[in-house]
Amino acid sequence: MTDRIARASLFLASGTIVSRILGFLKAIVLAATIGVVGSASADAFAVANGLPNTVYVIVAGGVLSAVLVPQIVRAATHEDGGAAYINKLVTLALVVIGAATLVATALAPLLAWIYGGNFPPDTLALATAFAFWCLPQIFFYGLYTLLGEVLNARRSFGPFTWVPVLNNVVALLGLVAFGVLFGFDPTGSRTADEWTPGMIALLAGSATLGIVAQAVVLFWFWGRIGLRYRPDFRWRGVGLRSAGRMAGWTFGMLLLTTLAGIVQTRVVSEASGYGASVAATDAAWLIFMLPHSVITVSIATAYFTRMSEHARDGLLDRVRQDLSGAVRGVGLILTLASAVLVVVAYPFAAVFQPGNFTSVSALGNVIAAFALGLVAFSVLFVVQRTFYALGDTRTPFLFTLVQVIVFSIAALACLLFLPREWIAVGVALSTTVAVVIQLGLAVALLRPKLGTLDGRRVVVSLARDLGAVIVPVAAGFATLWAFGGFREGGFAIADRWSAIVVMAIVGSVMALLYGGILWLLRSPELRGFVAPALERLRRR
Template sequence: MAKPVSIPGIGRASAFLASGTMVSRVLGFIKAILIARTIGQVGVSGDAFGTANILPNTIFTIIAGGVLSAILVPQIVKATVHADRGAAYINKLLTITLTILAATTVAAMAAAPLLVKVWSSYGPEQTALATVFAVWCLPQLFFYGLYSMLGEILNAHKIFGPFTWSPALNNVVAIAGLFVFMGMFGADSQGLREASDWTPAMVAVLAGTATLGVAAQALILFRYWKVLGLRFRPDFAWRGVGLAETGKLAGWSFAMILVTTVAGIVQSTVVSGASGPNNASIFALQNAWLIFMLPHSVLAVSLTTAYFTRMAEHARARDMEALKLDVSASLRNVSMMIVASAAVLFAVAIPFGSLFAGSPGQAVSMGFVIIAFVVGLVPFCFLFVLQRTFYALGDTRTPFFFTLFQAVLFCILAAGCLLLDKSLIGFGVALATSIAGTAQTFVAFFLLRRRLHGLDVQQIVNSMSIFTFSAIPATIAGGFVVLVMGGMNVEGWALSTPVAAMFTMVIAGAVTTLVYVFFLWVFRARELATIAAPFTKVLRRLRRA
């Protein structure tokens, strides 16, 4: 039997990945805050730009979370046993992928007016502005795909760092572009600028530098191929290296793209109908989702990415018992940290929202959208682990079906949000996302348990119970701190300035975390000792020194 994955080894790899992701996410938050302060979180400009940015970003999210991951890592792991370490396979696969990406990007740019109309329900002037933004943003699709391809190839060879750190370059370039924009054209934090106020130069600076950042993020990865001894040579002879098998896997993954895209269109169309002063619409939901994704990206993705290559190796060796151990450990270790993150976000949602908002009223509106998303944070991270396990098994068919279930349920719930007042539509759609995602996770867990002929359900349930009971008093304590500091009052000190909001978040977040850890210690959660082990070793070394 293969030896179970080493927790300390996984811990070191995860810490390195998490540090890169944290830097990128911090820069991403700075970029998002600057965008909101530059063009306004609500109003014509912010929602038009948000809609344009949805088009490449939606496809990228699908690719990064499933399609390329599902296809590349298991197949490249298999190909690395060849004499050329998979070089021929990689060149052929990269050639065909870049060809498809280039053709798709050109077609999408030509269809930009149609795509904007499908993804939104704006008036004529706002639609025209969103279309111009889209023409500049859609080339990101090619570079996002290239980034995912190159990154997954490096991941399959157990070189995780570049894929995790390169988004920081993207954010630096985009932030520089925002400062240039503000210097040339001024800022509009209240979102008062009309569609007719935008000139071609303004659009080019804002959207053009955003695309330039994504290009830099992708192209920098070629530098690290020398470490692997690889060199890209276009190869259009696509037969003979197992691409037929890859095509079968890709068929289900692209079907999943279609399903997810339909759900995305429904979401965007419903939410864009609420676009207007003080209503949480497209841009507000994007920023709330960015906040929601922070713990997922820093913790869940980093930890599971380190596990995933090991899962693929165990799946290839048909060592199901070792794979079960990986799944159980990943779910429990991820959950302990994600539950803590959810508790913190529940407590600081409104002050956090104020960093992006142009007024306290907008901050409260966005805060409730954040809370609605956070309801589904733990199931969302669970689902990521479960999907990755199916991909390690070379199964993209099953994820398609439980994604189809989620998409249908979400579309029904989102359509029901049209009955709500416009001020509540954003909150309703975010909550619908959480409900549908939670239901999807339960279905995925049941299917994986059946596929593996059992999982350590009792141990997972016991751990989740401890985490949940620890999070309740922690959330209450953090929420009380926010209340005392005026974070739940539109005229309160915590919402008066960005500095006050950040100070409130730090204090409330620290209190929430400390209370959570205290109750984990009281309940003797063994996962706490596992996560704390690397820090304990460092402290012991420092004492000896």
Template sequence: MSGIGRASVLIGAGTVVSRLTGLLRTVVLVAAVGSVPSAAADAFAVANQLPNNIYAIISAGLLSAVVVPQIVKAAAHTDGGSAFVSKLFTLGTVGLLVTTALATAAAPWLVQLYAPDYTPAQTALATAFAYWCLPQIFFYGLYALVGETLNARRVYGPFTWAPIVNNIVSIAGFLAFIALFSGPVTQVAGWTPDMIALLAGTATTGIVVQAALLLVFWRSARLRVRPDFRWKGVGLAQIGRLAGWTFLMMLAGQVAGLVQTRVLSEASSDGPSVFAFQNAWLLFMLPYSIIVLSIGTPYYTRLSEHASAGRDVEVRDDIVSSIRTLGLFVVLATAALAVAAVPASRIFTTDAAGALQAAPVLLAFLVCLVPLAVLFVIQRTFYAYDDTRTPFFFTLVQVALVVTGALVSAALVDVGVIALPQLASSVALTQSLASVVQVILATWLLQRRLGGLRVAEWMLSLARFTLAALPAAAAG
């Protein structure tokens, strides 16, 4: 088996177990606080979403986009990159501590920003949850920083296996909540400090353990890291320039998410809202994580090495082969999950009626599963060439469309064109369509820059995979 094959199997196996335990975690959480409708579940969803949003900026943006290619380049230094990584880790740790402190202090304002339509009681509960959840930012960031460094050093397993322990800790804590306080506790009235501490504290403890576990594997990276506050001389200025565009890109994405959450909060207690939207996204991300991340991550490291060496022909081959490989599995996964949308949604609801309301949200997300797999490859090719500016602009187009779609969906509810229970699926569909536009624009821009992407070749492959999957989906 090739190096990429072995790495993909290791990452894929970890991702499968991680996602399955993550699904079980959510099932237990639903048993604890309900789902559709549940004011308490939506309050917790908003609070626990806040550190996740910061993590999205740190991991999907600054680290995945910038750090992996730079660490690959730093490996050519005489010290193997140790000085670079030491300065990077010192700077990152300081930044995470400051960000975490500021965000935690701003908890009431953040909750109000994301959920302006909550009742005073629901806002108070969400704020109490947020004080417990926001410290996750530091440990999410530490996990991402260490994990992406391990990936860049071709130590792939720990980054995908560590979340399993997080899920186990969360499951144990949520089960303890059910045992002590029964469930589901769906109303915002009657929540005591002990209940809040157990539920939200469990979520944070899981992230702490997840980050700490990665440190056990640090020796495999073969890097000596020590605190170093001399942040000049090893290329951090280059990272700053690259990260600036990436930060703006991820910030724009958070604006889109903020608008979506504010719109969705209108439906709390009346149909699928924030929690149901997040659960549908979790189901959507199951095949994406298992397939795209497990296969795409090793390809990204190799693609970065080829780009750094100026071997453009091999970069083009990497693009085509990775898209075709990803496409085969993602198309099949899309068909399977579409057929199983209702029973899959039933996992996260307390009754069949809730599943029927939640399933259209999942189906709307599935529209963009294949395009997002293609985008994973295209976008990371720009990153491999130290270009974070172009991804910012094609993502800005997507963000504008997502925001417009969410606001139009809310307006359609106001004028009675769609019912309030359909709001979440409408928001999800407009997000998917925006992502389709994004990947088309991104591919066109990369073709102009690099050329020779053989778009017709892999598009034909994707079309064949789709035609082959349709009979199976129809039979299902």
């Protein structure tokens, strides 16, 4: 990893860390406001607030990431630096996303039924009411992605990862206002028919207002790098047809992913009122995504623009080096992160819903099941972005199709063979198994495109990381057991603060052991991260 890439990744990670910390605070306050496990209100809001992101992803989300950055990088060779192309592409995208937002909002009852049709009638009605307030987020998700990806392509990486801080602040204020005005409900005992229009408007409306804020503020950052958005409806003659061909396969891939999401929500919603269901699965996924967002997305985003430039210039050896460096860097950190999440799953669950061991174990088991697939999920993200840099969106469609088939079969099997209180855990494990299979297929399909994948060095690095984490895992479980992390009333799960303290202790023990073992094993990836910091300390 070059020093420039390292600095960019660290800057991106710092913004993501702040945003994610606030996001967790928001999730904790939300749990205190409407509950998590066994809460009809939480399940209804989880379905409704997830719909905008789902619809947006179908319409344009991954298409923009897969197509926009490579196309803007290529357009940078134009006389105007690509400004005209950017205005045309952004205008076209906003027209499409705006139309999709209007249609989706009108279809709110249908969309709520597709995902929450297994809910009791009053819970489904509440989810529909939330959806009318949440679905306008689609347009502003699109605006945020468009403006942010253009900034990334121009090597202005910071705003895209820092402005979600504003979103979380606005949403937090809305949750606090809701709790003050209508009361907090950490056990989720408030029934669906107790919700008034004012309560619905405040909870869902503040969530939407946060998305609006994070999108609109990016116009200011455009001005700072010399860009001005001017609507341009003359879409012919700037290569949009080739972009459309690329986007077609990505669109198909996103439809597959959405189908898997529908299967997941329908299956876990069967457990609503019995144990971990939609809201608990969302909370576990939020925890799972923390290290992925902070580490993988930051590293991959910093690499992706450079990888696209190398692919544009036909420098496949450089693309291969970028891929190898990104995977080894991700593997180094995510191996530890995955292990820590598995060990501290119960205390992490207690941060959301402390005191009740049944609820803690229900959510904790889902967290651990997701965390087992963290490394594979993050490496897959890097491999997928490599295909996009090469201008290939067809192959990701193919290996995503396999993943969706495997996941759907496994998730439906959970519905048939597992008791309701274990369905969410089974679905999380199904996700892990499907992602591992998807990664293996993706790597096999990528190798012919690059000739070789620097496989020996990557495998040795990942194996070294895996071997180094064994002792830390044993030490982590022993430490957690000593703090009562696996029994009713234990200090580690008694309340939020004790859970946070124990997680900090366990995480520190595991990190020190892991880093020490890798240092003794002379891990070049670890030394590559640590050496610049040590050199700066020596100079001071």
